[in-house]
Amino acid sequence: MSTQASSTMADSDAEQLTMLRESAMDVVQRGANMKHLRERRGTLPGYDPAYLRQMAELGWLGLLVPEAHGGLGLGLTEMAALLQELGKGLMADPLPAVALATRVLVHCPQWAAAGGHLAALARGEALPAVAWQEGLGGIDPAAISTAAKPEGTGWRLSGRKRFVVGAAGAAGFIVSARNADACGLFWISKDAPGLSLEHEWRADQTPIGVLALDGVAVAAADVISAPGGHGLQGLQRAIDETAVLASAEMLGVMEASLQMTLAYLRTRVQFGQPIGSFQALQHKAADLYVQQELVRAVLQDALRGLAPGQDALTAASVASRCKARASDAGLRTLREVIQLHGAIGYTDEHDAGLYLKRALALSAWLGNASAHRARFAALQEQSATS
Amino acid sequence: MTDPTSPGSQRDWNALSDDEFRQEAASFFAQQVPAHLKFLSRRPRWAEVRDWYLTLSRHGWLVPAWPVEHGGMGLSQSKALVYVEELERSGAPRVMDQGLMNLGPVLIARGTEEQRRRFLPKILSGEHTWCQGYSEPNAGSDLASLRTEARIEGDEFVINGQKIWTSVAFDATHMFALVRTDKSVKKQAGISFVMIDMKQPGVTVRPIRNIAGHEELCEVFLDDVRTPLVNLVGELNGGWQVAKALLGFERVWSGSPRQSTLALLRLQRFAQATGKMADPVFRDRYTQITMDVLDAASAYERFAQIMRTGGSFGFEVSMLKIWATETCQRVTELLVEAAGDLGGLSGEVDVEGDSMDILYPFLDCRAFTIYGGSSQVQRNILAKNVLDLPS
Numbered sequence: 001m002s003t004q005a006s007s008t009m010a011d012s013d014a015e016q017l018t019m020l021r022e023s024a025m026d027v028v029q030r031g032a033n034m035k036h037l038r039e040r041r042g043t044l045p046g047y048d049p050a051y052l053r054q055m056a057e058l059g060w061l062g063l064l065v066p067e068a069h070g071g072l073g074l075g076l077t078e079m080a081a082l083l084q085e086l087g088k089g090l091m092a093d094p095l096p097a098v099a100l101a102t103r104v105l106v107h108c109p110q111w112a113a114a115g116g117h118l119a120a121l122a123r124g125e126a127l128p129a130v131a132w133q134e135g136l137g138g139i140d141p142a143a144i145s146t147a148a149k150p151e152g153t154g155w156r157l158s159g160r161k162r163f164v165v166g167a168a169g170a171a172g173f174i175v176s177a178r179n180a181d182a183c184g185l186f187w188i189s190k191d192a193p194g195l196s197l198e199h200e201w202r203a204d205q206t207p208i209g210v211l212a213l214d215g216v217a218v219a220a221a222d223v224i225s226a227p228g229g230h231g232l233q234g235l236q237r238a239i240d241e242t243a244v245l246a247s248a249e250m251l252g253v254m255e256a257s258l259q260m261t262l263a264y265l266r267t268r269v270q271f272g273q274p275i276g277s278f279q280a281l282q283h284k285a286a287d288l289y290v291q292q293e294l295v296r297a298v299l300q301d302a303l304r305g306l307a308p309g310q311d312a313l314t315a316a317s318v319a320s321r322c323k324a325r326a327s328d329a330g331l332r333t334l335r336e337v338i339q340l341h342g343a344i345g346y347t348d349e350h351d352a353g354l355y356l357k358r359a360l361a362l363s364a365w366l367g368n369a370s371a372h373r374a375r376f377a378a379l380q381e382q383s384a385t386s
Numbered sequence: 387m388t389d390p391t392s393p394g395s396q397r398d399w400n401a402l403s404d405d406e407f408r409q410e411a412a413s414f415f416a417q418q419v420p421a422h423l424k425f426l427s428r429r430p431r432w433a434e435v436r437d438w439y440l441t442l443s444r445h446g447w448l449v450p451a452w453p454v455e456h457g458g459m460g461l462s463q464s465k466a467l468v469y470v471e472e473l474e475r476s477g478a479p480r481v482m483d484q485g486l487m488n489l490g491p492v493l494i495a496r497g498t499e500e501q502r503r504r505f506l507p508k509i510l511s512g513e514h515t516w517c518q519g520y521s522e523p524n525a526g527s528d529l530a531s532l533r534t535e536a537r538i539e540g541d542e543f544v545i546n547g548q549k550i551w552t553s554v555a556f557d558a559t560h561m562f563a564l565v566r567t568d569k570s571v572k573k574q575a576g577i578s579f580v581m582i583d584m585k586q587p588g589v590t591v592r593p594i595r596n597i598a599g600h601e602e603l604c605e606v607f608l609d610d611v612r613t614p615l616v617n618l619v620g621e622l623n624g625g626w627q628v629a630k631a632l633l634g635f636e637r638v639w640s641g642s643p644r645q646s647t648l649a650l651l652r653l654q655r656f657a658q659a660t661g662k663m664a665d666p667v668f669r670d671r672y673t674q675i676t677m678d679v680l681d682a683a684s685a686y687e688r689f690a691q692i693m694r695t696g697g698s699f700g701f702e703v704s705m706l707k708i709w710a711t712e713t714c715q716r717v718t719e720l721l722v723e724a725a726g727d728l729g730g731l732s733g734e735v736d737v738e739g740d741s742m743d744i745l746y747p748f749l750d751c752r753a754f755t756i757y758g759g760s761s762q763v764q765r766n767i768l769a770k771n772v773l774d775l776p777s
Contacts, residue, residue: 262773277776282769289768290705297685321677377673 016074017081023058024085032089034351041205045168047093052124052169060095062122064102069118076241077303080248087252090358093206094127096249096365097166100242101128104174107234108185111224117172117187126171128187131161131211132235139367139375141176141183141235146213148177148184148227153220157186157213165365167197167209175213176235178227185224185231192216203360237312240319243366244302247326250362251295254333257355258288261337268342281340288336291329298322313386317379324372327363334359397446400462404694407461408468414447415476424477427746429602432482432515432557439481439512448510449486456494456502457510464694467638474644482557485509485516488632489562492579496620496628505581519549519563519582519606520629526551527763529564530573530626534608536565536580538615543567543580545611551757555591555604558584564625571623579625581617582608598749638689640758641706643682646714649747650679653721659740662724675720678713685709701771704764711754712761718748 031051040046055061063079065071072078079099086092098121105114105128120126134144146159157177164173172189188195194216199207225231262285265276275281298321304310305318334356338345345352367375399407418441423430442448450469452458461469490509493502508514525532534547545565555561561582568576584591588609593601620628653672662668685706692699722729725737725744734741755761769775 262775265775274776276769279766279769282773282775283762283765285773285775286708286765286768289702289773290709293702293705294681294685294709297688298681300688301684321680324677325681373670373673373677376677377669380673380676 017078020074020078021081021085024082027054027058028085028089028091032091034090034354037090037354042201044199044207045094046206047169051091052094055095056122056124059122061098061124061127062118064099064106065118065122066106069115069122071118071122076245076306080245080299080303083245083249084252084255087249087358088256090204090253090354092249092252094166094169096242096246097129098127099245100130100165100238101174103238103241104130104185104235107237108224108231110230113187113221114224120171127166127169128172128174129164129166129170129209130174130235130238131164131167131209132174132176132239133163134159134161137163139239139371141232141239142178144176144178144183146175146177148179148186148218150179151217155184155186155218155223155226157188157216157218159213161209161211161213162200163365164209164211167211168199168207170209173211174224175211176232177213182227183232184227184229185235186218187222187224188213188216188218203364204354204357206361237315239366240316241306243323243372244299244306244319246362246366247295247299247302247322250326250330250359251292251299253355253358253362254288254292254295254330257334257337257352257359258285258292260351260355261285261288261340264341284336284340288333291333295326295329298325313379313383317376317383320367320372320376320379323367324369324376327367327369327372330359331363331369399459399465402465404464404468407465408472411469411472412475414445415472415478418442418445418447419476419478423479426479427743428600429554430479432554435479435481436512438479442481443510443512449490452486452490452494452506456490456506458490463696464690467690467693470639471642471644482512482515482554484518484553484558484562485514485560488518489516489581492562492619492628492632495631498616500616501581501619514560515558517552517555517558517561517584517604517606519552519561521551522548523550527760530577532564532566532577534563534565535569536567536578536613538567541615542612543615543618545580545582545608545613547608549606549608550594550604552591552604552606553602555584555606556593560584561606562619564629567625568623574626576623577625577629578622579619579628580613581619582611582613586611588612596749597752598746637703638686638693638706641682641686641689641703641708641710643679643686643710643713645751645754646679646682646710646717649714649717649721649751650676652742652747653717653724655740656721656725656737656742656744659738659742660724668724671720675713675717679717682706682710682713701767704759704767704772707758708761708764708768711751714751714754715748718751722748 059072060082062071063074063082067073083092083095086095102118102121105118108114117128121128132141134146146157146161148155148157157175159177161175170190172187175186175188176183177186190197194214196212198210200210202208265281265285266274268275302318302322305315337352338356341350341352344350402410420438423435423438446459449458450461450466454460486509490506493505505514520529522532522534534545534549536543536545549563561584563580563582564577565580566576567578588611590607592605594603594605595601596603657663657668657672689699689703689706721744728735728737728744732745734743770777
């Protein structure tokens, strides 16, 4: 009886996932436009506002938002599938940034305003962005120096945050800051006095924010988690989850660029035959396929490892393994994609470069392969001694 | 609590969940595998493992995948996988398994009733031990170009030719072989699958010493060797299809992470004995290869899961063998590299009081990327059949 009930549930989950994938494929098929993508390079906010409205209407912005707050209440597996499909058309933004913010808010339910922010982001009315990194970046959310000083019932924040994805279109920021002992999370509206926003440009020429905080006042109601609370833990978990989601987008980027390359290998003729008939190139392509399938397998394991009920150390380890593989495999694939296309792949006119640059941005975001290997080693040590 | 030693054929194993069956298998093997045969670093001779083989047979645990009516356990594909995993984990030695793994399933699927009756019980009793005669000196990756010839004389095949890389042929009483029965057609279309008694004049077996110093592979010379026509399996000239049908389970199994996991444990043991973990350069490489092995396990799990849920897959499974075997080789290469001067010594060597053979895993696993379809053949398969690249 219970088997039947759970298999029916699994069937309906699978059906939902298929529908989501199909709707994403449809949007990519109709909407992917590399000309517009090129025109948007170096402009704010880095995505088409009409596309944002469409994402809200489709429920995608609120996909991870609990139903109680107007979202679809779906899980990471569904978001991963969506990002993978959108990644194929280089159409994921601004969803990854929204996903990160959503997961932080979901992990901080004790904050009274969390529900309101989740509802607003699901409607696409007010997007939050997470400002957790500084200086040279890195993946340890506790390694920060932005200072939080208590003032009255609230706090005053000073410092400089960097690598803030989704900053350009954000209505406000989830900012990490610390006192002498611990880190906390604070909500700062984009119009807050003392806050200024500038942009750097990611490899794919989409903006990434730099926040200067010059004694920005935070009222008690805007304290998401005071230093020493569970905020840092929630942030860490959200970073792991989003690293896995970024891996899913990377998988989509790899799949589309490998398909594009295979099509080229089949049709490009040199020495009187399609170059895809040459074994040297066939074996290179086969190796890229192996990498692609490894990413798919580890991603599946990571999504399983991040499911509720799994222990935290295992979840963190498999998330790091996933992002390390995706980052490595993604960059390797796109390097070879350029090589396999020859000179045309080196031109800005060809789409191969667009995929390469998205892969570069995704690889670096939330920790590249080296960063996650180092963390994996540290986690292994921790599990050996615990 | 059930009695784990009760005859397997008496029990409906598939009524258990996979996890329950895993526990049964683990406890059976833990109780039964003889201590002196556990975790051998070489393939034992038949004389050494015959008793173990008969123990398995007596308890009904010899053949996981054959149907119960033929004396097997009748396990579902997923439980058969669990069986092999637990068998490996227990450190059980490899037995003469060509009859169990390959010939048995072929006879069950493609043999005649008479062939099943004559051969299957003798596999179970250990009276017949089988070897596989496929490769030839000029038919390796290009197996279909094999030239060992069988001509029909009366009610017999008369066979002449040479097989090579035949594992443990010296312990086999019989060989199943691919032979050429028609030279006038496309090479795949003129091959037949026949069973041959090795104990007859004209069969000469010569062991080949491998680079790890072991003699497991053989050359087999066939000089006017005879086998009755009723020992033909499948159609005359239909042997290529018979051999191809054997793939599937094996293709997944040859991509299992077990060998790289074992190699990694050895590397870990070396690193702990020598304090190598404190070397940041080694540590980085160790972490990287550990993650490669775990990723191989993830990939294996993905295909195993498809099998468990009754799904099927095609040529994409070739990626498993490529990654699992090449990763295994990289683990052993790192061990040799990290061992420094010790990496230049042969046999068991002293490692800070521990005794280890540094080179054996490195040498042994050179074969993994060659047999069962070399890494290059696997890449050809992916390129042609999965990536749809032109030839």
